[in-house]
Amino acid sequence: MLHIGKRLKELREKAGLKQPELAELCGWGSQSRISQYENDKREPSLSDLEAIAQALRVSVKEILFGEEESPTATGLIVSYEATDELDAEDYIFVERHDLRLSAGCGNLAWVVHEKDPLAFRRRFINARRLDPKSLKALYVRGDSMQPYLADGDTVMIDTGDTAPKDGEVYAVCFDDEWFIKRIFKQPGGTLILHSDNERYRDIEISAEQAEFIRIFGRVVWRGG
Structure with missing residues (x-):
């Protein structure tokens, strides 16, 4: 078990999202999956981690292991040329x-x-x-x-x-x-x-x- 629940909750709250809002961003019908992950009752799959990371605008690595770069108040910003x-x-x-x-x-x-x-x-x-x-x-x-x-x-x-x-x-x-x-x-x-x-x-x-x-x-x- 990865025990990432506390870190996931902190990242969600830093992004200013409630559980139902994060679930909606991930394309899930209810917040129950988020709740289970945050309470370490269930281990997220790689595809779920990628969906959560994209919604929170952070990396999967940050969810798993903690902050790896200096994020903004709502997550990392992805740069683009045009x-x-x-x-x-x-x-x-x-x-x-x-x-x-x-x-x-x-x-x-x-x-x-x-x-x-x-x-x-x-x-x-x-x-x-x-x-x-x-x-x-x-x-x-x-x-x-x-x-x-x-x-x-x-x-x-x-x-x-x-x-x-x-x-x-x-x-x-x-x-x-x-x-x-x-x-x-x-x-x-x-x-x-x-x-x-x-x-x-x-x-x-x-x-x-x-x-x-x-x-x-x-x-x-x-x-x-």
């Missing part, structure tokens, strides 16, 4: 953007960056019930969200998800500047823009100031 190397039926391409503000938070322009888009397996996107048309990638500026995000990391945001959920991370604009911050909701409609790096102060936005904040979208993926 998008035509990848099957458009299997992949979703998300453009990287620069966010340009003009006349405050009311006007913005998503400027496509010159670098190649990010490629995600279509089933990875579908399992999270994301609309590819609402996805945009941005570069992280500064270290205010370390260790969750580092300067130069890339985040993918869902521009269709702008109603703040407590504790989630969003791209927002406030006081004519855009940030990536964790949002906490307070009684009375107050919002706290929280920096994970304790060196930075929180920004408190009262209900009366709500007109001055704009939420661009929730962070649904991050990578370095």
